[in-house]
Amino acid sequence: MTEITAPKSSLTSGEFTDEIREQLKYTQGVTPEQATAADVYVATAAAVRRHLVDSWMKTQHDMVNGDTKAVGYLSAEFLMGKQLENALLNAGLTEQFEGAMKELGFDTKDVIDAEYEPGLGNGGLGRLAACYIDSLASIGVPAFGYGIRYQYGIFKQEFDENGKQVETPDYWLVNEEPWGHVDYNRDQRVNFGGEVVEENGKRVWKPAWAVRAVPCDYMVPGYKSGRVNTLRLWTAKSYDEFDLLTFNKSDYLDAVIPKVEAENISKILYPEDSTPQGKKLRLEQQYFFVSASIHDAIRVFYPGEKNPDLTTLPNKIVFQLNDTHPVIGIPELMRVLIDEYGYDWDTAWSITNKTFNYTCHTLLPEALEVWPASLIGELLPRHLEIIKKINEQFMSELKAKGVADDQIERMRIYTDGKDASVRMAYLATYGGSYVNGVAELHSELLKDVTLKDFSSVYPDKFTNVTNGVTPRRFIKLANPRMSDLISEGLGTDAWLSDLEQLKGLIPLADDPEFVKKFAAVKQANKNDFAAFAKRKYGFDIDPNTMFNTMIKRLHEYKRQALKILAVIATYADIKSGKVDPDTLVPRTVFFGAKAAPGYYLAKQTIQLINNVARVINNDPATKGKLHVYFPWNYNIELAQNLIPATDLDEQISQAGKEASGTGNMKFALNGALTVGTLDGANVEIRERVGAENFFLFGMTEPEVSALYAKGYDTKGLSREYYEKDPQLKQAIDMVADGTFSNGDKDTYKDLVNDWLNKDYFMTLADFRAYMDIQAEIEETYRDPMKWARMAVLNVANSGYFSSDRSIEDYLERIWHTGALK
Numbered sequence: 001m002t003e004i005t006a007p008k009s010s011l012t013s014g015e016f017t018d019e020i021r022e023q024l025k026y027t028q029g030v031t032p033e034q035a036t037a038a039d040v041y042v043a044t045a046a047a048v049r050r051h052l053v054d055s056w057m058k059t060q061h062d063m064v065n066g067d068t069k070a071v072g073y074l075s076a077e078f079l080m081g082k083q084l085e086n087a088l089l090n091a092g093l094t095e096q097f098e099g100a101m102k103e104l105g106f107d108t109k110d111v112i113d114a115e116y117e118p119g120l121g122n123g124g125l126g127r128l129a130a131c132y133i134d135s136l137a138s139i140g141v142p143a144f145g146y147g148i149r150y151q152y153g154i155f156k157q158e159f160d161e162n163g164k165q166v167e168t169p170d171y172w173l174v175n176e177e178p179w180g181h182v183d184y185n186r187d188q189r190v191n192f193g194g195e196v197v198e199e200n201g202k203r204v205w206k207p208a209w210a211v212r213a214v215p216c217d218y219m220v221p222g223y224k225s226g227r228v229n230t231l232r233l234w235t236a237k238s239y240d241e242f243d244l245l246t247f248n249k250s251d252y253l254d255a256v257i258p259k260v261e262a263e264n265i266s267k268i269l270y271p272e273d274s275t276p277q278g279k280k281l282r283l284e285q286q287y288f289f290v291s292a293s294i295h296d297a298i299r300v301f302y303p304g305e306k307n308p309d310l311t312t313l314p315n316k317i318v319f320q321l322n323d324t325h326p327v328i329g330i331p332e333l334m335r336v337l338i339d340e341y342g343y344d345w346d347t348a349w350s351i352t353n354k355t356f357n358y359t360c361h362t363l364l365p366e367a368l369e370v371w372p373a374s375l376i377g378e379l380l381p382r383h384l385e386i387i388k389k390i391n392e393q394f395m396s397e398l399k400a401k402g403v404a405d406d407q408i409e410r411m412r413i414y415t416d417g418k419d420a421s422v423r424m425a426y427l428a429t430y431g432g433s434y435v436n437g438v439a440e441l442h443s444e445l446l447k448d449v450t451l452k453d454f455s456s457v458y459p460d461k462f463t464n465v466t467n468g469v470t471p472r473r474f475i476k477l478a479n480p481r482m483s484d485l486i487s488e489g490l491g492t493d494a495w496l497s498d499l500e501q502l503k504g505l506i507p508l509a510d511d512p513e514f515v516k517k518f519a520a521v522k523q524a525n526k527n528d529f530a531a532f533a534k535r536k537y538g539f540d541i542d543p544n545t546m547f548n549t550m551i552k553r554l555h556e557y558k559r560q561a562l563k564i565l566a567v568i569a570t571y572a573d574i575k576s577g578k579v580d581p582d583t584l585v586p587r588t589v590f591f592g593a594k595a596a597p598g599y600y601l602a603k604q605t606i607q608l609i610n611n612v613a614r615v616i617n618n619d620p621a622t623k624g625k626l627h628v629y630f631p632w633n634y635n636i637e638l639a640q641n642l643i644p645a646t647d648l649d650e651q652i653s654q655a656g657k658e659a660s661g662t663g664n665m666k667f668a669l670n671g672a673l674t675v676g677t678l679d680g681a682n683v684e685i686r687e688r689v690g691a692e693n694f695f696l697f698g699m700t701e702p703e704v705s706a707l708y709a710k711g712y713d714t715k716g717l718s719r720e721y722y723e724k725d726p727q728l729k730q731a732i733d734m735v736a737d738g739t740f741s742n743g744d745k746d747t748y749k750d751l752v753n754d755w756l757n758k759d760y761f762m763t764l765a766d767f768r769a770y771m772d773i774q775a776e777i778e779e780t781y782r783d784p785m786k787w788a789r790m791a792v793l794n795v796a797n798s799g800y801f802s803s804d805r806s807i808e809d810y811l812e813r814i815w816h817t818g819a820l821k
């Protein structure tokens, strides 16, 4: 077999063992004999960090002193996943680690498992940010990830005895967290509240309170690049610490309140994915991390300068706004330039405009943040003034361009009147240089629908960058067997930093030996997953069934409901004798999904799935033929285990609703076949892997629009689909009649009502097409070599979906910078 090389360091296993021993002794204070796997994890992390420090410092030095512009990726979420294995891989220490664990008598798996997964993101948007900082470092582009070090990440999901989702806090900092370096000496002051007064003809902000932003730095090592970037996550601290000492006993407790309030800012990640709640604390969080980051960038790039020439800022750093969450950065930079550094408005505007760009991640109008002007005025009065002025300038600019009055009205960044508000997506579009969507279809719809008024006036601002995923974590680490087979097939492992090389596998799809090996890898991964699921969840899974997976946030538009209705329909057919279970391809259906705690229909869908699983898995009629499992608390670890074991993945959102999807890419790259709609990046995946290697079904976006125009959701047209399709009717009736709620007919009544009277996301309208494609899927699966061949072609043709390629696109189309020399 070809040698599979991780980037190698010249360090020997023995030397690495000694370094770990030293850390055990001097940081953990334990002997190797006393050490637990958790101790060894912390000690190893510390040892790896030491190996990265020189590259980290050199990268920072080169970034500040060279003439390569850096990227500041501003994101409220970074969903990093566990760090140890990734850091070892990128530092070239994987083999040394394996050797050291042998020497110390530890199982590598136990040590890796000891790490508590940081969940500082909700889903796709946060995971994308993590993939992007990995790719930036791997390509060698100097970059900062800027975000918040929430004390509580995305909630832990449990299911109660009725199958309902229960959320518990995710205090990820219970044990030592060895990766972050808290840097109290590079703190920033972030002001809030108060008023703006006129002083010597100038507007001066007199804030009412301030929070201390303390950075915690994470090294972001590139794969084989020798570069290590920084993820700088801010923690909110109080300035009132010392005041406490002066209070007398009676107000001692009251005195702590301001401290608690200040520190609340970085306490918890908001758990709404795609549909944020416009809460005061959320705006405080956004301003907190953006203000600290902008000041930090100025400190880094103009070290020690009292009067820096900030007209050069756009040559030093470009800020990417990851959705609307950091958009308050635009008025903040204006304020910094004008109020703190004395620039005039026009100069400040020119700098700001060149420094920012905006990525939109959604097509749901409710996901574009709109803040009440009153709230911005209360927290950031000076920013509200600046936003109003930006809006005035914008209106005049539009007028001068001859834009019609009604269009100008529609485009307002600041809407006047009683419910005056600020539209952050519009502010970002006007305030920055470029706006991009995250897949071709999405970018087209942004231009033609969501931001049509803007694209008609500023067509050159609009561009597309299709999302991508890092092959290091999602192929190499998640699927070592397949990685080895790919390297064997290609005779090199260079594909890990140039994923288009996977194309070299295309001829191997016609080599039966290779295809057989590929199928064997999938089978081994399934066996592994069955064992993992037994250990972690107590599930008894049959690895000799088709593994059919739907993992993503629970959202109506993603249509977990369509999948579960299809499962119920099949179950009903078996029960009623319409279908002989022996003619079915035995299938295990997996769901993984968290619902926002306040999202009622999503939570009801979770409850339904759990109860369908309970009923079906306990029914002898379907034993060995159809099973449903819902491992709770879907996270990166589960994704890394389940994706490589999946045969068929579900990307079945209503066309025109999923901006891109990135799970779809991870599955294709791990040799799963996709059943999906023409939505988001599915369109591009299908184009690349070939229509014959993708199970397409359902309405297209124009068909969806036409059906809305007919009044689908407003005139209750879904009921016609229910009445006309006996299989669909049967499935919905079973949900309504208590089959999955111990006879209680009320449990799912709101869900059923929604399906029959509104069904905004057209689950019922797409049901027939979805059932029909299953026949084709089953027929294909019955021919294992055919299936495996299609899977090989999915892998071979998905190299485009590397986040390295996405970053190259950003560099070329938006950032106009590159790797350090």
Ligand code: GPQ
Pocket (backbone or CB within 6 Å): 122, 123, 124, 125, 126, 128, 272, 273, 274, 275, 323, 361, 362, 367, 438, 467, 658, 659, 660, 661, 662, 680
């Ligand atoms: N996405 Cl607006 C999120 O994960 N959270 C959000 O708040 C918004 C979008 C997702 C989006 O739904 C997916 O289609 C994308 O693949 C993903 O962002 C990354 O772009």
